[in-house]
Amino acid sequence: xxxxxxxxxxxxxxxxxxxxxxxxxxxxxxxxxxxxxxxxxxxxxxxxxxxxxxxxxxxxxxxxxxxxxxxxxxxxxxxxxxxxxxxxxxxxxxxxxxxxxxxxxxxxxxxxxxxxxxxxxxxxxxxxxxxxxxxxxxxxxxxxxxxxxxxxxxxxxxxxxxxxxxxxxxxxxxxxxxxxxxxxxxxxxxxxxxxxxxxxxxxxxxxxxxxxxxxxxxxxxxxxxxxxxxxxxxxxxxxxxxxxxxxxxxxxxxxxxxxxxxxxxxxxxxxxxxxxxxxxxxxxxxxxxxxxxxxxxxxxxxxxxxxxxxxxxxxxxxxxxxxxxxxxxxxxxxxxxxxxxxxxxxxxxxxxxxxxxxxxxxxxxxxxxxxxxxxxxxxxxxxxxxxxxxxxxxxxxxxxxxxxxxxxxxxxxxxxxxxxxxxxxxxxxxxxxxxxxxxxxxxxxx
Numbered sequence: 001x002x003x004x005x006x007x008x009x010x011x012x013x014x015x016x017x018x019x020x021x022x023x024x025x026x027x028x029x030x031x032x033x034x035x036x037x038x039x040x041x042x043x044x045x046x047x048x049x050x051x052x053x054x055x056x057x058x059x060x061x062x063x064x065x066x067x068x069x070x071x072x073x074x075x076x077x078x079x080x081x082x083x084x085x086x087x088x089x090x091x092x093x094x095x096x097x098x099x100x101x102x103x104x105x106x107x108x109x110x111x112x113x114x115x116x117x118x119x120x121x122x123x124x125x126x127x128x129x130x131x132x133x134x135x136x137x138x139x140x141x142x143x144x145x146x147x148x149x150x151x152x153x154x155x156x157x158x159x160x161x162x163x164x165x166x167x168x169x170x171x172x173x174x175x176x177x178x179x180x181x182x183x184x185x186x187x188x189x190x191x192x193x194x195x196x197x198x199x200x201x202x203x204x205x206x207x208x209x210x211x212x213x214x215x216x217x218x219x220x221x222x223x224x225x226x227x228x229x230x231x232x233x234x235x236x237x238x239x240x241x242x243x244x245x246x247x248x249x250x251x252x253x254x255x256x257x258x259x260x261x262x263x264x265x266x267x268x269x270x271x272x273x274x275x276x277x278x279x280x281x282x283x284x285x286x287x288x289x290x291x292x293x294x295x296x297x298x299x300x301x302x303x304x305x306x307x308x309x310x311x312x313x314x315x316x317x318x319x320x321x322x323x324x325x326x327x328x329x330x331x332x333x334x335x336x337x338x339x340x341x342x343x344x345x346x347x348x349x350x351x352x353x354x355x356x357x358x359x360x361x362x363x364x365x366x367x368x369x370x371x372x373x374x375x376x377x378x379x380x381x382x383x384x385x386x387x388x389x390x391x392x393x394x395x396x397x398x399x400x401x402x403x404x405x406x407x408x409x410x411x412x413x414x415x416x417x418x419x420x421x422x423x424x425x426x427x428x429x430x431x432x433x434x435x436x437x438x439x440x441x442x443x444x445x446x
Contacts, residue, residue: 014219015212017187018178026066028174029167038163039070043077043139054112056135056142057161057283058120061167061184064210067145071116072202074143078340081113087122092130099134106139113140120144121153126187128155135161150254151381152442164383168207169371176204180219183236192223195236205367220244242349267298271306275345293445294334296322299340310350310425317343343354348425356418363416384410405443414442 015307020026023043032039038055038365059067067082075082083098095115102113120128133160142162146153150164170178173379179200182188203221207214218236221244225234266281285295296318304316321340325333363369393402407414421430438444 008103010210012376013216014072014182014188015215016074018182018215020066020073020183021076023073023077025177026069028170028354029066032165032167033047038165041072041171042143045077045079054138054141056140056162058162059143059145059167060150060164061147062169062209064207065145065169065212066211067167068116068118071143071145075114075116078112078114080141081111082116083113084116084118087117087119087127091116094128095127095130095134099131100137100434102134102135103153104141115140115142117142119146121146121148121150125155126157126215126381146166151383163205166387169369170207170211171209172201172204172367175207175209175211176200179203179214182215182218184269189218189222191238193225193234199236199238199241202221202238206241206365207365207369208364208369215246218242260402263290263295263298267302269347270299270302270341270345273345273349275342278341278345279338282337286330286334290329292325292337295337296325296340299337303344305354306349306351307344307347308350308353309427309430310348310422312426314344314347319430320416348427350422350427352419352421352427355420359418360417363413368413368416373407373410375406376408401440403437403440405440408441 002122014026023040026033034040038057040055042055059070061067071084072082081102083102085098098115102115105111105113117123117131117133131142135142142158144154144158144162150159152205157249157334160421179319183193183195183200184191202314203214203217206217221236222234224243225240228240229235260285262281266285269277282295286292300318300322307314307425317340321336374388375386375390375392375394377389378384384390394406396402396404396406398404409416420433421427421434423431
């Protein structure tokens with residue numbers, strides 16, 4: 001076994017090994033870890049004559065933002081006993097056993113217990129009710145974690161007895177610090193790998209604010225680099241990161257026959273506006289006994305992907321064709337299939353909607369994601385005003401033109417252009433309209 005490959009063989013995952021052991025090692029979350037914040041008070045060990053903080057806390061935030069880490073660090077620093085349960089596997093019996101033990105430890109040994117409950121939103125109302133005696137009587141300090149809005153997923157009595165602490169997705173700068181530390185730290189890769197700042201930045205982008213994901217990508221890339229190089233010091237480069245993220249493509253083939261060759265030729269002929277070729281391949285499929293519903297489904301997809309807003313009626317016709325084929329069957333179904341095939345072949349073509357969603361998805365997958373602007377967030381729950389949700393939202397219908405200047409995207413993606421209409425068919429009318437609307441919304445009015 002090479003020296004590089006030994007870093008992961010038989011060891012805990014990198015993300016587990018790199019868990020902070022102090023609040024100073026926690027990256028990001030500076031707003032909730034400043035002086036006087038409840039987590040700092042919980043982490044402070046009690047001194048003689050002083051009473052330790054026993055306030056329970058609900059940590060709300062996206063995956064990989066440090067909820068479990070913070071709970072463990074707080075317990076370690078405060079000297080309290082730490083018990084961890086997952087709402088996925090634990091039940092009322094487990095909760096009651098923890099509380100009975102916690103009460104006994106407090107009364108007999110003066111030891112306080114922190115119960116960390118992960119994914120509390122998965123607990124039913126009855127299961128959450130079982131936590132109340134322990135929280136009310138101080139038998140336990142509850143630190144609960146959730147990725148869902150506690151106003152909807154946690155019962156009111158428990159919310160009222162706990163402090164809600166909101167964690168934000170980590171910034172890329174935070175993840176760069178975390179990744180760099182994992183590369184050099186003996187708990188991590190121990191300096192056994194070379195990696196450029198550009199590659200570290202790329203991993204940070206791909207992690208989309210998730211520390212666990214960042215370290216998982218780094219670990220997989222290191223494994224790829226070690227297997228490839230076999231040298232004493234391997235390099236984690238873009239190729240290694242790409243291999244770590246490679247997705248197996250599902251190939252759909254039917255024993256090598258012409259099934260997919262013919263449907264491919266059919267679709268490409270319609271896309272290419274050759275109605276004769278398209279009808280030829282349609283006839284071949286019908287004669288071969290192809291399922292007409294399969295053909296109709298492909299026509300619906302084509303209408304959306306290749307014609308789109310250049311002729312919105314094309315999609316309506318394709319949907320109606322699929323419905324008719326399903327209702328009347330064959331051989332009569334060949335007629336609407338032929339009608340739809342010819343119409344789609346001769347229709348103006350635009351893939352602007354197809355390009356728009358693909359460009360947006362590429363941004364998402366490459367980490368170009370910002371938080372939802374506060375003005376756009378839901379304000380229909382208790383505590384919304386405190387967080388600023390919905391504040392500053394401008395109602396478009398109050399404007400005579402029903403369009404107003406407003407930030408609908410975070411600054412990190414506000415300049416991105418996904419929908420680029422073409423000067424084709426009906427879509428030609430959208431070119432100027434979208435330009436005018438975009439200039440008003442973005443505040444670029446001339």
